[in-house]
Amino acid sequence: MPVVLDRPRFLALACLACIAYVGTSTTVAGAFAADRPLFLDTHVDIPSTYMVEPRFDSGTDTELQVDLGKMERGGLDAAFFIIYTGQGPRTAEGYAEAVAEADRKYSAIHKMVEIYPERIALATTPDAVVANRAAGRLSAMIGIENGYSLGRSLANVDRAFERGARYLGLTHFGHNALCTSSGAMPELGDDPDDASGLTGFGRAVVQRANRLGIMVDVSHSSDACVRDVLAFSRAPIIASHSAARALADHPRNLTDDLLRGIAEKGGVIQVVALDAYVKHDPARSEAIKALEADVARAAGADAFDHDVHGELPDYVEGLKLIDLQYPPATLDDYLDHVEHIAQVAGIDHVGLASDFDGGGGVVGWRDASETQNVVEGLRRRGFSRKDVAKITSGNLLRVWREVEAVAAELRDQ
Structure with missing residues (x-):
């Protein structure tokens, strides 16, 4: 496993967690109260017609679990909105359809921040997230779920970065050209017993992401793929929305060994609030x-x-x-996973992800307006103010900064 960071720099970056508490004088529904931590959700899905159909206009009161009003009322300061494409055939036609779907979603996210610039701004760096909070604005970040939308082109990794993507989920359900999935799809020709992990193209994508400063995300990946990424990536990695297999025995969840491996690499596991992964x-x-x-x-x-x-x-x-x-699963069930991962991987390696509008939500955290229930739940369980700040955003921001630092080093070589 390559050495990612010398100890002095790691300790210096660790102080980023303290930035998670940022005061502001804004009056937007009390959402930016100075006495609460910055809250960052790493996985919010959007429909295909987001910001096109009026009912999916995020600046209005929608049926979605996440819109700007719910974020403001619930104190959800920042969210990664997801470029998701379901796995299809690995053919020219299949790739073209996935790329087109991804393009629609990039355009929708950019349209949201262009229409509502006083309420939300695109954040492509950790500093921008903190600055937006200080200015009384929400932050929209972009994450990719399923490298299928890259086609077979490394140039599309660069294009994704240019359009604002800052994490890349290698796969979803179904094996793809990058790696094997935790959920094989025999109907697409997948071999359920395939344990090959990361492919040659997948290694090239990880390498390119490292050089650009894109966080590599192993949620949905097979155990073999996670191990390969841990061995190959030059930067810390993330699991953008995963839970603990020890508590819910589902192949989508991570074993304790993998949790420890991600932590040893300096990465973070963002605990997913999707019922089936929280409660078996x-x-x-x-x-x-x-x-x-x-x-x-x-x-x-x-x-x-x-x-x-x-x-x-x-x-x-x-x-x-x-x-x-x-x-269904409750907030207490969800927090059991947070506690377990904090104990196994360490308090510096756990964060939060809702998977809202993609099937996520537990009783007590059904939509973005209930976000502060999570903070209060952490406090009731005895997490200190400092540790709550790490969990709600500090750990992810620290990892993101280190991924940027590794990219700068690689570009200088």
């Missing part, structure tokens, strides 16, 4: 799969699409019945 309940998962299949079939679709079918009455009412029979 196979019966609930099967009931939801059956509901999704029924709703998709009734809509004449081949498969359930949350963007398309998630607001249909049959799905909404069906989910309510499932919640009664199989209670």
Whole structure:
């Protein structure tokens, strides 16, 4: 495992966590109160028609779990909005469709900050996040979920950086040209027993991300891929939205060994608030799969699409019945994962991610307006003011800074 950082510089960068408390005189719904930590969420999904359909205009009161009003009321200061593309065939047509979907989402995020510049600004550096908070503005960052949208071109990594992407999730469900996934898709030709990890192209993408200053994200990656990235990356890595497999035995979650490996590399695990990864309940998962299949079939679709079918009455009412029979995960269940990862990986290596509008949300943190419930929950569990600040943003900002520092060193070589 390559040495990422000499100890003196690491200790110097560690002080960044203290910046997580920033006071301001703004009057926006009390969202920027000086007595609370800066809160950064590393995973907020957006629909395909974000900022196009009026109902998905983030500056208005929407049905989304995250819009500007909910962020302001809940004190969610900064969020990575996600360029997600579902895995499809590894063909020229499949790549072209993924690139086009990614382009639409980049444009939507840029449109949001252009329309509402007094409320939210794009942040492409950790300093910008802190400065936006001090100025009374929210921060929008950009993360990529699934390297499928890169096609097979390293030039698209550079283009992603130019458009503001600051972390790159290598895969999603389904193996791709970069690495194997924690969730193989046999219908796309995946071998569920494939343990090959990072591919040659994947190594080239990690190397390019290191040189540009893009955080490499291993959420959704197979265990073999995570180990390969830990061995190959020159910079610390992140898991943008993952939980602990020791508490919820799901292949999407990380083993204690992998948690420790990410910490030893100097990275951070952002704990995901998605019910199935927080609370292992196979019966609930099967009931939801059956509901999704029924709703998709009734809509004449081949498969359930949350963007398309998630607001249909049959799905909404069906989910309510499932919640009664199989209670969903709660904020306390979620905080169990935060505590576990803090104990296994260390307090400097854990953060928070909602996965809102992508299936995320637990009872007590259902949308961005309830964000301060997480802060209060951490305090009730005995985390100090300093440690809460690390968890809510300081650790991620520290890692982001170190990724920038490694990139500067590599460019100077």
